[in-house]
Amino acid sequence: MIKSKDDYKMYMCMDAQALGKKNKKIVLLGNEIWRFERALRHYEYHLNVTHNRVLILFWRIIYRSLSYKLGFEIPPNT
Template structure:
């Protein structure tokens, strides 16, 4: 969670690294995903510090505007630093879910609650989530996990360090995510 300016700088630096950007700022044309992530992090900062009412409202508006433009519904304080969104397209994440650092998300992903209130996923660090994945319910996904395309995850895989796929999800390999970040 971003609690101060140093945290904000660290999150922005890790997000930039995850996206593979080597230049200082997003280009005026393009880099829409990077712009969205910057807006998301600044919105989180102003919400968490409860400072500057005007900037909090501005970043709330921009967060919603860019989210609608790109098809993202990613609330504040859900995803850890080092977020990598690979493509435009529908990504929906429940506001109560928790996702660790260095998460790599593709399009068509839905991370949501089950029937019971607050029965939402807890996803560890360095998790690769393929296109079309659905993760729902009070489950835990461990660190260094790869989730294959179109997988439906409705049970926990807390041990991590594996690759899961299928409907319903099952372990297909005990090899960890191929690009473990520190």
């Protein structure tokens, strides 16, 4: 569970490493799994740490749309 900004950064690094990501370039097309993981981690971070309702809603919409597009769901804080 993400409880701080440092936890968020650690999870993002571990996810990138698991997917073989070596740089932080923005990719607009393809790579939906990486986009899903980023959306999940942002959603978790704002849900648990910042409690900013606007950002929670924004990242939840992105997370849900990518989950629907990919055909699977990983619940937050799992």
